[in-house]
Amino acid sequence: MVSAEFLQELPKCEHHLHLEGTLEPDLLFPLVKRNNITLPDDFPKSVEELNEKYKQFRDLQDFLDYYYTGTNVLIKEQDFFDLAWAYFQKAHKQGLVHAEVFYDPQSHTSRGISIETVTKGFQRACDKALIEFKITSKLIMCLLRHIEPEECLKTIEEATPFIKDGTISALGLDSAEKPFPPNLFVECYQKASSLNENLRLTAHAGEEGTAQYVSDALDLLQVTRIDHGINSQYDDELLDRLARDQILLTICPLSNVKLQVVQSVSELPLQKFLDRNVPFSLNSDDPAYFGGYILENYVQVSKDFPHWDHKTWGRIAKNAINGSWCENKRKNDLL
Numbered sequence: 001m002v003s004a005e006f007l008q009e010l011p012k013c014e015h016h017l018h019l020e021g022t023l024e025p026d027l028l029f030p031l032v033k034r035n036n037i038t039l040p041d042d043f044p045k046s047v048e049e050l051n052e053k054y055k056q057f058r059d060l061q062d063f064l065d066y067y068y069t070g071t072n073v074l075i076k077e078q079d080f081f082d083l084a085w086a087y088f089q090k091a092h093k094q095g096l097v098h099a100e101v102f103y104d105p106q107s108h109t110s111r112g113i114s115i116e117t118v119t120k121g122f123q124r125a126c127d128k129a130l131i132e133f134k135i136t137s138k139l140i141m142c143l144l145r146h147i148e149p150e151e152c153l154k155t156i157e158e159a160t161p162f163i164k165d166g167t168i169s170a171l172g173l174d175s176a177e178k179p180f181p182p183n184l185f186v187e188c189y190q191k192a193s194s195l196n197e198n199l200r201l202t203a204h205a206g207e208e209g210t211a212q213y214v215s216d217a218l219d220l221l222q223v224t225r226i227d228h229g230i231n232s233q234y235d236d237e238l239l240d241r242l243a244r245d246q247i248l249l250t251i252c253p254l255s256n257v258k259l260q261v262v263q264s265v266s267e268l269p270l271q272k273f274l275d276r277n278v279p280f281s282l283n284s285d286d287p288a289y290f291g292g293y294i295l296e297n298y299v300q301v302s303k304d305f306p307h308w309d310h311k312t313w314g315r316i317a318k319n320a321i322n323g324s325w326c327e328n329k330r331k332n333d334l335l
């Protein structure tokens, strides 16, 4: 098994990180105070109680209920900055060099907070991460799939200036997967793409949904990346396609265990993906909720795949760099 020091030193790229999912209990409670928030009566009352709750979730929806309650404590531009800056500081210590990070504007605009407030706070943290840590980053705006597609079109309209000027680099799709298949969002993806030809497209698919959700995201939404995608393992033709078109799967090992998608990281089809030349990266998803940032995910995978040598890990790190949406010059510097 490779050492934790080796994994720490590997230049790591993160492609699947929800900024709202980095809200640690020890920031959540101070924000409750700072912003005078009333939490639901049955919400845990202390950092310890909340950490206890985060030990296991029944499924994706059980987690999402806590996640959306957590987002309610974020009000001011400074709150969004503080949240993202805390993430960059932690990830920097773990050897992060490039991050493509999600955020969910609709979980804030639905509470009367403008998309400018959210986007500017997050972007300011990205700018600081570049200056202080040389970490490059991209913002990916996600649509919440439990929100009506017509509403999502309005969100795209609100985000238009940021899509046009490139502040938002990519569009994603998250939240409860199974009841809301990709075909519902075809118009949203078309509309967003029409605003900027450089806008990249991705979507959560094949986390709890079937391999068909992955194929549909590729065919109907025209995405060039798949978030999670682990259920692609059950469709041979799809695996060939992912390898042929070098579609990056952004895998989140600790998340998959915490949400009971698998019982252990060893069940993940990572060896199959390597053998079939399907590129993937390893990511933390919602680290405040799932018990680990990017390095803890790398370390857990190394324990569950102890036969992977330095060369294999080098290949994984390179696939993550090559699958990134940064400029070619940055890629070459990282390779």
Ligand code: ADE
Pocket (backbone or CB within 6 Å): 018, 021, 060, 067, 174, 175, 176, 177, 204, 207, 255, 285, 286
């Ligand atoms: N939002 C935050 N984390 C998510 C995940 N793992 N799946 C779907 N939506 C999410």
Ligand code: ZN
Pocket (backbone or CB within 6 Å): 016, 018, 174, 204, 227, 285
């Ligand atoms: Zn996710």
